[in-house]
Amino acid sequence: MTDAQVFDLIGVGFGPANISLAVALEELHPEIDPLFLEARDTVVWQPEMLLSGSDIQNNPVRDLVTPRNPRSRYSFLNFLFEQGRLLEYLNLGLEFPLRKEYNQYxxxxxxxxxxxxxxxxxxxxxxxAVLPDGTEGYRVRVGSGETHLARAVVVANGRTPYVPAPFDQVESDRVIHLTRYKSTVERYAEQLRTGRVAVVGGSQSAVELTLDLAHRFPDAEVVNLSRGFAHRLKDTSPFSEASIMPEFVDYYFHASQQSKDELDAELRFTNYSAADMDVLRELYLKIYEQRLDGAQKVYVRNNSVVDTVTADADGVELVVRERHFGQTEQERFDLVVLATGFRNFGLGPAQEPHPPILSEIADQLEHTERGAVAVGHGYLTSAKDGRAIPPLFIYNLNESSHGISDAGSFSLLSLRAETIAHGAAKLLAGADPQNAEGDA
Incomplete structure (x- = not known):
């Protein structure tokens, strides 16, 4: 079925990024007629990771709108006010709000x-696609077979889960990425109550999942396998967090590739392979108390590398190697959860050259020296042969070009939405693409 209506703009995905864009369009450019296409049957933020007691690790005022427009009705504080919870929330004294509450927001x-x-x-x-008026635009195909036409497209459908080797060779409901966590543990709850679960990774999510499993299934054995020597404390210094400021986006975007690589290494532990002190303390204390009681159920095994994976209908066999001395052990688990992150743009083993939904047109887009789709300062793509193409923005996926704040973070979300809203408005009004990109 083809929808004959031509939209000014189609947003792919309706998570925080495109919700923020919807707000920006309403407040800044109400003349634009958008359609947003969401894969899920309801709009919900990270439903598989809405864990009891977990927080968002983000200043709540860095919400969908406030850094751009503090007077907006769509702010987190106004949400609390309209729900009758503002004073009650303020009385909590929390640095970061509960993930469940931010999802409600x-x-x-x-x-x-x-x-x-x-x-x-x-x-x-x-x-x-050629639109009915003879101009060039886009045809957006949906899994159901429907198609929609638009003059511009904004891609913000989230990053692709990264499943590393050897797990990428196994197709099993017993080996899952964290994006399938909650529904999977609920499905296998009866077996997991007294079973064994492995959590692979050393990130904030890995620690949160280990704790959640221990709380859900106190009689189960939960093993956190991590490659590193020890779980790292996340770098939350206000000096390091200058990396989530607009000035850093400019600095990073215009840096050489070598400099980008150096900055990535220096800033890695502000966001990756590290966890906040509150969950590290909770995990350490849980293990300590279990040892004190002579009934340890939760284990952290550092310096551990999984060499082989074999899955059957009832569980998973892992061969785990000690990274420095080489000893191996074969262990069986009822479930393996991968807290292994998401793919960035590039040609490396943990990367992808472009969002998969752009595969039909990717070879016509400009690419970087490393083979990834090139995204401009204002999140706009361009054709590799220099010809003009309809506006195509890639949004909240551009860590490789715009720095670590573009790794799905809320930090600059509203400002990125503003940039795209202004850029789309200029281009749809006929501006030259060279002059249409706003500030990032």
Missing amino acids: ITWVASHFADRVRTSSPVSAVEF
């Missing part, structure tokens, strides 16, 4: 744009 904002969103619409491809 995100879905509350999204609810104001229900007439501009089609849920249960997973986008399978974006293609160039």
Whole structure:
């Protein structure tokens, strides 16, 4: 089925990034007629990681709108006020809000744009198309077979989960990425109550998942396998967190590739392979108390590398090697959860050259020296042969070009939305693409 209506802009995905864009378009450019296509049947933020007691690790005022427009009705504080919880929330004294509450905030904002969103619409491809008026635009294909036409497209459907070797060779419901965590443990709850679960990784998510499993299934054995010598404390210095400021985006974007690599290494532990002190203390204390009671169920095994994986209908066999001395052990688990992160743009083993939904047109887009799709300062792509193409923005996926704040973070979300809203408005009004990119 083809929808004959031509939208000014189609947003792929309706998570925090495109929800923030919907707000920016309403407040800054109401003349633009957008449609947002969301794969899930409801708008919800990270539903598989809505764990009891977990927080968002983000200043709540860095929400979908406040850094751009502190007077907006769509702020987190106004959400609390309208829910009758503002004073009660302030009385908590929390540095970071509960993830469950922030999800409620995100879905509350999204609810104001229900007439501009089609849920249960997973986008399978974006293609160039000739629109009914003879101009060039895009055809966006949905898994159901429907197609939608647009003059501009904004891709913000989240990063692709990274499943490293040897797990990438196994297809099993017993080996899952954290993006399938909650529904999977609920499905296998009866077996997991007295079973064994492995969590692979040394990140904040790995620690949170280990704790959640220990709370859900106190009689189960939970083993956190980590390659590093020890779980690292996340670098939350206000000096390091200058990396989530607009000035750093400019600095990083214009740096050489060698300098970008050096900055990535220096800033890695502000966001990756590290955890906050509160969850590290909780995990350490849990293990200590279990040892004190002579009933240890939770284990952290550092310096551990998984060499082989074999799965069957009932469980998973892992061969685990001690990284420095080479001893191996074969262990069986009922479930293996991978807290192994997400793919960035590039050609490395943990990367991908472009969002998969752009595969039909990717070879026509400009690429970087490392083979990834090139994204401009204002999140706009361009054709590799220099010809003009309809506006195509890639948004909240651009860590390799815009720095660590573009790794799905809320920090600059509202400012990125502003940049794209202004850029789209200029281009749709006929501006030269060379002059249409706003500030990042």
